[in-house]
Amino acid sequence: MLELALTGAATLAAACAAGYQSMAPTGQWYGKTFTGLARVSKKIALTYDDGPNDIITERLLEVLARHNVRATFFLIGRYVRQRPQIARAIAASGHLIGNHTMTHPWLAWQSTARVRQELADCNAILEDTLGAPVRYFRAPHGARRPAVLRIARSLGLTPVQWNIIAKDWLPVGAEAIEARVVRGITRNQQQNRASNIVLHDGGQAGLGQPRLPTVEATNLLLNKYGPRTETKFVTVDSWVQ
Ligand SMILES: [Zn+2]
Numbered sequence: 001m002l003e004l005a006l007t008g009a010a011t012l013a014a015a016c017a018a019g020y021q022s023m024a025p026t027g028q029w030y031g032k033t034f035t036g037l038a039r040v041s042k043k044i045a046l047t048y049d050d051g052p053n054d055i056i057t058e059r060l061l062e063v064l065a066r067h068n069v070r071a072t073f074f075l076i077g078r079y080v081r082q083r084p085q086i087a088r089a090i091a092a093s094g095h096l097i098g099n100h101t102m103t104h105p106w107l108a109w110q111s112t113a114r115v116r117q118e119l120a121d122c123n124a125i126l127e128d129t130l131g132a133p134v135r136y137f138r139a140p141h142g143a144r145r146p147a148v149l150r151i152a153r154s155l156g157l158t159p160v161q162w163n164i165i166a167k168d169w170l171p172v173g174a175e176a177i178e179a180r181v182v183r184g185i186t187r188n189q190q191q192n193r194a195s196n197i198v199l200h201d202g203g204q205a206g207l208g209q210p211r212l213p214t215v216e217a218t219n220l221l222l223n224k225y226g227p228r229t230e231t232k233f234v235t236v237d238s239w240v241q
Contacts, residue, residue, distance in 0.1 A: 042230045043194040044185065045239070046071040046218065047162065049100055049138060052079050052086035053202030056211045060201050061093050063215055067222040069233040071095050074138040074160075077102035077122035079207060084129045091130050096235035098136035099123055099157055104204040108143040116151050123155060136160050136236060140204070160236050162198040163188060166217070169200055174216035181221060196236065 046064075051057045051073055064071055073090050075097055080087045091097055101107070102121040110118070119137065126134045137157035139148060144159065152159050164184030168177045181197055188195045199218065203209030225231035 040194045040239075041189040041192045043232050043234050043238075044225065045194070045196045045234050045236050046199065046221070047074065047138070047160070047197060047236065048072070048199050048201040048214075049074045050079075050104070050200050050202035050204055050209070051075055052083045052090065053209055053211065054083065054086070054207055056209070056215060057086050057201045058089065059212070059215045060218060061089060061095075063219045063222070064095070065093060067219075067226070069222055070235050071233070072098060072136070072160075072235045072237075073201070074098040074100035074136075075122075075126065076100050076104050076202065076204070077118075077125045079202065080122075080125050080129055082207065087126070087129050091132070096136065096237055097126060097130065097134065098138055098160065098236075099126060099134050100138055101140055104140040106141055106143045107139050107148045108145050112147045112151065115148050116155075119152060119155050119157065123157070138162075138198075160196075162196045163193065164195055164197040166197065166199055166214075168211070168214045168217065169203060172213065174213040174220060177213055177217035178220040178224075181217070182224065185225075194239070 046069070048060065048071060052075060073095055075087060075090075077099075087097065099119060099122045101118040102125070103118065105114070105118060107115050107118065123134050133156065135156060135158060137152045138160050142161055149159050164181055166177045166180050177199070184197065185195045199214050200209075201211050201214060203211070222233075225233075
């Protein structure tokens, strides 16, 4: 009985760990996933998920242009189909665009056929819209498993996670978002790590998500880590080869 209980506990521990690894942004069990763990603590990648999103994405592009900073955008394919002009405006501004699936499902729980379809469809609409190949992928919710990473790589995509999450999908103000990001950057810099920050200019629930606080928080961050600091803003391709 004791043996069974121990086996059960061990199995449970393994299952919990596997569950953690499938979700943890910095977990590496399921294949190497870029998080910013390089010794480049003054480098920051601003990344934005779940766009394109009317007005918000355009406002964000204005803020980034004002500060002459390039960012990375992981776009949802079905929104790109509805708003191709915004996707093209992102690319025309010099930002890096990545695949965030066609419809934003939890990929860890989908069949391999569905995973492949989600990634391939998003690649196709992005490449049709932008006229350039897509090389980076971020899993919705960070949820992944070995098959997801394998399929992504088979489609020529490098999976990208994050190491700072601002929880800007919650109803919080710009200052709260900025404060959370600054705490993360400070922690990373103390550990000599670069910062790979996930923010949201859109939302999985549909177009028109209210993300102005994220735009304002971006402006605050760019003021704080401005050109007179040693900070260098980069897109994720500067780290991943
Ligand atoms: Zn997302």
